Amino acid sequence: MADVWIAGVGMTRIGRRPERLQDLMAEAALGALAAAGLERPDAIVVATMNPEEFVGDGNFASNVASHMGFAEVPAVRVETATSSGAAALYAGFAEVAAGLARTVLVVGGERMTHLPTPRVSEIIGRSIDPYERSYGATMPALAGLVTRALMARGGLGAREMAQVAVKNHANGARNPLAHFQQAVSAEDVLASRMVADPLRLLHCCPISDGAAAVVLTTERARVRVAGIGQGADTLALRHREELTSFRATRAAAHAAFAMAGFGPERVDFAEIHDAFAPFELISLEDTGLLPPGKAGRATLDGETALDGRLPVNPSGGLKARGHPLAATGLAQIVECVWQLTGRAEGRQLDGRVALTHSIGGLATSNWVTLLEAV
Numbered sequence: 622m623a624d625v626w627i628a629g630v631g632m633t634r635i636g637r638r639p640e641r642l643q644d645l646m647a648e649a650a651l652g653a654l655a656a657a658g659l660e661r662p663d664a665i666v667v668a669t670m671n672p673e674e675f676v677g678d679g680n681f682a683s684n685v686a687s688h689m690g691f692a693e694v695p696a697v698r699v700e701t702a703t704s705s706g707a708a709a710l711y712a713g714f715a716e717v718a719a720g721l722a723r724t725v726l727v728v729g730g731e732r733m734t735h736l737p738t739p740r741v742s743e744i745i746g747r748s749i750d751p752y753e754r755s756y757g758a759t760m761p762a763l764a765g766l767v768t769r770a771l772m773a774r775g776g777l778g779a780r781e782m783a784q785v786a787v788k789n790h791a792n793g794a795r796n797p798l799a800h801f802q803q804a805v806s807a808e809d810v811l812a813s814r815m816v817a818d819p820l821r822l823l824h825c826c827p828i829s830d831g832a833a834a835v836v837l838t839t840e841r842a843r844v845r846v847a848g849i850g851q852g853a854d855t856l857a858l859r860h861r862e863e864l865t866s867f868r869a870t871r872a873a874a875h876a877a878f879a880m881a882g883f884g885p886e887r888v889d890f891a892e893i894h895d896a897f898a899p900f901e902l903i904s905l906e907d908t909g910l911l912p913p914g915k916a917g918r919a920t921l922d923g924e925t926a927l928d929g930r931l932p933v934n935p936s937g938g939l940k941a942r943g944h945p946l947a948a949t950g951l952a953q954i955v956e957c958v959w960q961l962t963g964r965a966e967g968r969q970l971d972g973r974v975a976l977t978h979s980i981g982g983l984a985t986s987n988w989v990t991l992l993e994a995v
Contacts, residue, residue, distance in 0.1 A: 625717045626842035627835055627992070628724070629657030630955040635831035635943035636800040642669070642676050642732040643688040645832040649948075650689055650728040653834035662836065663722035665696035668709035668729030668947040674744045675733055685728065702748035703896070704981030705729060706833065706950030707988035711849055713837045723839045730832030731946040741828050745946075748982040750857035761825060763858055763983050764897040765817035770864040771899055772819065779819070781917030783810040785898035786823050788926055789934050793941025795927075795968040800829050800943030824898040829943030833951035835958075841995075844961050847883075847974070848991040850876025856985050869987035870907035870978065877976075877989040878909070885909035888991070889972025890932040890960065892953035894980040896939050904978050905933065908989060927968060935960060935968050950979035950988060961994040 631652025633645050640648075646667070654660065667682040669675075678684055682698040701708040706729035713725035733741050746759050753763070771777050787807055793799035805823060813822040837846070852872025855861055862868065878884055888910060895901035902916040910931060911919055919925060925933035936942040936956040939949060957975035959965040972994075979988045 622718045623720060623839055625714050625846045626838050626840060627844045627846065627958055628659065628838040628840065628842045629653045629655070629836040630834065630958045631656060632798060632833040632952055632955045633831045634798045635829050635945060635952070637734045638732065638830035642672060642730055643685055645732065645830065646685050646728050646730040647689045649730065649832035649834040650726055653836045654726065657836040657838070659724060659836060661691065662694060662724045662726035664716055664725045665691060665694050666709045666713045666725060666727045667696060667698045668700065668705040668951070669698065670700060670702060670705050670731060670946040671744055675731060675736065701986040702982040703946050704950055704979040704986055704988050705947035706952070707977070707979035707990065708950070708981070708986070710835060710951060710954060710990065711851065711988065714846055714849055717837045717839055725837045726834065727837060727951060728832065728834040729947040729951045731948055732830045733828050733945070734830050738828060753857055753859065760983060761817040761820060764900070765820045766858070767864050768819055768897070768899045771903065774865050776914045777899065777902065777917045779811060780807065781902065781920055782824055782898045783807040784920050785895060785901050786810045786940055788920065789895060789938040789940040792927060792935050792968060793937025796937050796942060799937045799941050800827055801937070801941045820897055826896045826939040826944040829945045831943060831945040831948050833948045833955050835951055835954050843994060844958050845993050845995055846990065847993040848877035848879070848881030850874065850880065850989050852876070852987050854985055856982070858983060865903065867903060867907050867984040867987060869984050870904055870989065873987045873989040874908040877991050881991045887974045888976045889974050890935060890970050891976040891978065892936060892938070892956055893933055893978045894939060895934060896944060896980065898940065900980065901933065901938070908976060908978055910976065927970065932970050935965065935970055950977070953977040953979065954990065954992070957992050961992060
């Protein structure tokens with residue numbers, strides 16, 4: 622299998638955007654191509670979760686490719702719910718690694734803020750089990766159930782969950798592309814309105830618009846995709862072996878580290894899927910970055926802060942950078958590439974190895990990617 626390198630990355634500002642989704646994706650994609658010094662890719666992989674419902678357009682790979690002026694470049698669309706961006710990266714990686722293309726543009730995006738929040742929640746909720754949904758289950762409700770189980774297990778309380786949001790908002794305040802660029806206190810988090818007990822508003826990521834893009838290539842560059850893996854689990858939460866750990870993340874991490882040929886001890890910083898604050902804590906343990914039961918304490922002790930031993934979500938994460946669904950997995954890659962190449966002004970970290978982690982649905986299709994600076 623050939624090495625796969627990242628030649629360029631690009632991203633829009635995340636938040637409430639008035640532009641069409643096609644324009645946002647073109648902005649990110651053309652930025653990534655410019656950073657790569659490339660006018661035209663050999664192939665395009667597009668990630669959108671549900672443009673048919675969110676913006677009323679279908680056949681979106683061809684739609685976006687044509688909008689960018691690449692109507693004759695082969696394009697495909699990839700979707701694994703909220704991890705679609707990471708899945709698209711995998712598809713592009715596979716094309717390059719297999720020798721099917723020398724350069725692949727991977728671009729993901731979503732536009733949702735123009736719709737009422739209940740409508741957005743209903744569309745996102747279609748990614749959970751239909752039977753559970755028929756009884757009124759929503760994504761926040763099931764996340765709240767998982768959080769209650771985690772709290773009952775011990776080692777996690779209100780202070781640990783609040784600190785995840787405090788840390789990520791502090792990081793987002795340093796990121797000019799983040800949806801939220803203001804700090805919050807633990808008191809702010811604990812005083813915010815209840816969404817799905819015990820999850821409060823400031824435990825949850827916002828509804829966001831935006832796009833991100835990555836150019837993959839066979840040509841040696843400054844950052845290499847060292848490993849990438851997917852894990853899966855049952856769609857229905859009631860059929861899971863356990864609630865307080867995600868099998869899909871553990872499997873994805875195992876595959877990514879096996880491909881890379883090294884373990885979690887080599888990771889210098891990470892971008893973790895924190896759609897709900899406790900999911901960051903679960904995922905730090907599932908990826909092997911922290912021992913079981915230790916993520917809450919490590920967060921309180923500042924180990925995952927920008928100046929900590931293992932900085933987590935320097936971009937602000939989904940919580941503060943924002944979560945434009947299919948763009949998120951790629952936005953994580955963009956942040957890590959900027960960090961590894963010294964371009965994360967105001968929040969720059971040291972390190973040579975980064976990990977990204979993306980959750981699809983309620984942890985049914987998860988991805989872990991390892992990047993290495995050379």
